[in-house]
Amino acid sequence: MSQPHDTLSSISLSLADQDKDAFAARIGQSFSDWGFAIIGDHGISDDLIAQAEQMSRTFFALPDDVKRKYHIPGGGGARGYTPFGTEAAKDSDIHDLKEFWHIGRQLPDGHAFEPFMSANIWPEELDEFRDCYLELFAAFDKAGQRILEGIARYLSLEPDFFDDTVRDGNSILRLIHYPPVPADSPAVRAAAHEDINTITLLIGAEEAGLELLDKQGNWRPVTPKPGELAVNIGDMLQRLTNNRLPSTTHRVVNPAPERRGHSRYSMPFFLHFRPDYLIETLPQCIDQNHPDLYPEPITAHDYLMERLREIGLA
Numbered sequence: 001m002s003q004p005h006d007t008l009s010s011i012s013l014s015l016a017d018q019d020k021d022a023f024a025a026r027i028g029q030s031f032s033d034w035g036f037a038i039i040g041d042h043g044i045s046d047d048l049i050a051q052a053e054q055m056s057r058t059f060f061a062l063p064d065d066v067k068r069k070y071h072i073p074g075g076g077g078a079r080g081y082t083p084f085g086t087e088a089a090k091d092s093d094i095h096d097l098k099e100f101w102h103i104g105r106q107l108p109d110g111h112a113f114e115p116f117m118s119a120n121i122w123p124e125e126l127d128e129f130r131d132c133y134l135e136l137f138a139a140f141d142k143a144g145q146r147i148l149e150g151i152a153r154y155l156s157l158e159p160d161f162f163d164d165t166v167r168d169g170n171s172i173l174r175l176i177h178y179p180p181v182p183a184d185s186p187a188v189r190a191a192a193h194e195d196i197n198t199i200t201l202l203i204g205a206e207e208a209g210l211e212l213l214d215k216q217g218n219w220r221p222v223t224p225k226p227g228e229l230a231v232n233i234g235d236m237l238q239r240l241t242n243n244r245l246p247s248t249t250h251r252v253v254n255p256a257p258e259r260r261g262h263s264r265y266s267m268p269f270f271l272h273f274r275p276d277y278l279i280e281t282l283p284q285c286i287d288q289n290h291p292d293l294y295p296e297p298i299t300a301h302d303y304l305m306e307r308l309r310e311i312g313l314a
C-alpha cells in the first residue's frame, strides 16, 4: 500500500463518493510520491472545457495591439493579459515562450479582501468570455475543494479542514498560449519551476510537454488523457505540511520537430489560501524524525508577495 508507485496512474474523483478513505489514500500516496496526481471524473463538464479551450484560442488569435489593450503596466500580470516574453522562472534570465491571461475571484463590492485582490478586466471583443471563465473558475473551485478534502483525510485532519483556509482565497485561472517554437530557440515554453500556491489543477496537458522532476532527479512526462486534470502541490501546501506533500519542480519542454509548428494551450487553476490565512506548520506533520522546517509562520499574502518578486511579477 505505501510502496512508491513507479508510474503516475489516473485516479477517479468519483471514488471519493464511494469510499472516501480509499480515495484519500490513493491521492495522498500519489502526492507524496510525485507531488502530482492525475484526476479523472472531476465533475468539470466536457462542454465547458471545450468552450473554454475554444475561447482561449479565439482570444490569443486577436491582433497583438488588441491583446495589449488588456495589459496592465505595473500590475505584475495579476489580471488581464501578459504579453509574450514577460515571465521568467526564479533565477532564470531567459523568458518563457508563452503569453497568458489571468482571471481572479469576483469579490462582492466592499469585501474585506479587496485590498489583496485586484478587480477582473474583460476583453470587450469576446461576448461570452466573462461568463465562460467565471463558470470554469467556479467548477475548478469545487473540484479543488473535493481534492483538498481527500488531502485532509490523508493528513488525519478534519475532512473540512481546508474549507475555511481557502474560502474567498486569491485563486487565479490562467489561460496560457505557447506559440509555435522556432527551431533555433534558446528558450523553453516554461522553464523549471515550482508553483507558489496551495494546489494547482491543470486542463490541457494532454498536448505533450509537461514534465516533472522525480525524486531520483529524472524528468518524467506527465501525460493525462484528454479531459483529465493534472493536479500538483504548491509551495504553500508543502510548507504547511512540513514537506510531507512536496511541491515538485516541473517545466514545459519544447515539442518534437514535427509539432514545433503547433501552438499549445493550457489552463492551470492556481488554488490559493485566503490572503490572511497564517501558514503555520501542521502539528500532524511534525515528529522526532521530521522537525519543524518552518518555525516562522507567514500569511498567505506575504508569502505570495515574497515569491512574486522573485519571478519578476511584483
Ligand SMILES: O=C(O)CCC(=O)C(=O)O
Residues within 6 Å of the ligand: 174, 176, 190, 195, 202, 204, 205, 210, 250, 251, 252, 266, 267, 268
Ligand atoms: O502549461 C502547462 O502544462 C503547465 C503550466 C505551469 O506549470 C504553470 O503555468 O505554472
Ligand SMILES: [Fe+2]
Residues within 6 Å of the ligand: 193, 194, 195, 250
Ligand atoms: Fe507550474
